[in-house]
Amino acid sequence: MKYKIGSALKEDFPIFTQNRDLVFLDNAASCQKPAVVLEAMDKLYRNFYANVHRGSYNIAEIVTSLYEDAREKIARFINAASAREIIFTRNATAALNLAARSLSIDFRAGDIVLLTELEHHASLVPWQEAGHRHNLKLEFIPVTPDGRLDINKARQQIKSKPKVLVMTAMSNVTGTVTEVEELVDLAKKAGAITIIDAAQAVQHKKIDVQEINCDLLAFSSHKLFGPSGLGILWGREELLEKMPPVEYGGHMIKEVNYQTASYASIPDKFEAGTPPIAEVIGLGAAIDFINQISMTTVESYEKELTAYCLEQFTKIPNLKLIGPKDNKNRGAIFSFVIDGLHPHDLATILDSIGIAIRAGHHCVMPLHSKFGIPATARASFTIYNGEEDMQALIFGLNKARQIIS
């Protein structure tokens, strides 16, 4: 049986059953949680809670096994070769920081870090910092006026043998789906380590790390209908084993004496301290939920929804969409400006009728500067949104225009 998707799915999300009029279009910032995720976490705290990997008593064993089962589910979800390659962090930002700090330790002055102009602060700033520390050279694959990567330029830039390629799989501003496989392939042939920021892509597209063939990939739980407070860093086992840990403490060690310590192998080496236990189990439940729908269904549904929204957006007078105008390699994230209507005023007026959008630079200041726009309004759709949400947005935009102009 085909599992429901779109508006019908709102029935599975308590926030929507309790707020029937809520039109939530800020899914690029974070997604709502299905009841199954909340129940899994609630059940854990009520029935079994204990720390993981420590106790030998019954409930500790149960929690540890639920926790490690979730790691297996996450590994299968992105087609990782082994669950050992799944590292739990605080969020996607922490995963990207871990990668930058650990990898750059043996980088040398003048080494090139190749990023894209689409990167959000989470993938950019950790490399700026590593750059300052190790005198690295940051270079950027340019963005074309329609919000796509300049692939010809990228091919040239990769010839200069960057030490690492850092790129987003999907922009949280323009909705652009980038050419990860092609660029990863070229970068690896040039000897680069490849890092993919899948924070935005993971809820919209099937992520297969073996197909992408990258070396490291980061995403967060909260953008995948799981709880906040948990990020994932996936890495190739042989690379992770070579990378030094960047945080130290309990659980990440093998042996400790007063003067020194030896470290555990992966994933423990990168997971110092008590992890976000309930969150990991919650993400496992979110992945079961998504698997029931299937990422194939998600992709085809969102392609239809994107086409509908694009058509609607192009009909709105004086609205300028930032990013691709055609429905090829783009998702349902729409950043826009409207003449004479400030994004903050728009967001406030939409909020007054129950429509949540984001206004600002969406943690991507350099890209906004490049486009010469300080701030945009952003409506981002996901699996539980439908055409009626787009219609509500259009109604709200007209109302805002009436009030302001």
Next chain:
Amino acid sequence: MDIYQQKIMDHYKKPRYRGTINNPTHISVENNSLCGDRIEFQLSIKRKKIIQAVWQGEGCVLSLAAADVIAEHIQKIPLNQVSIINEEWLLGELGVKPSPSRLKCVLLPLIALKKALTNN
């Protein structure tokens, strides 16, 4: 929609003190990097009295209306009376209770004014 009430929309649509003046004695610019809003105040202060005050800039309804309301109230007042122009006063004048994120919009011109008073 109680934020976008008559008084605010009136100052936004028909600002009284938007512009520049010749030979200002005090100037300041304040930006909100989150949204790109920018308010500039130009003051002409003589013998401890604001002779003229104007503003210019770009921003949302709240920041621009607040700038104009502030400018209206500081025309021809002695400097020792400027201290009443604070957050509480401004919210009272505008008659709004903005959310924490929108409060920054309202306060932008106030910060610009305070900066102008110390810049000469």
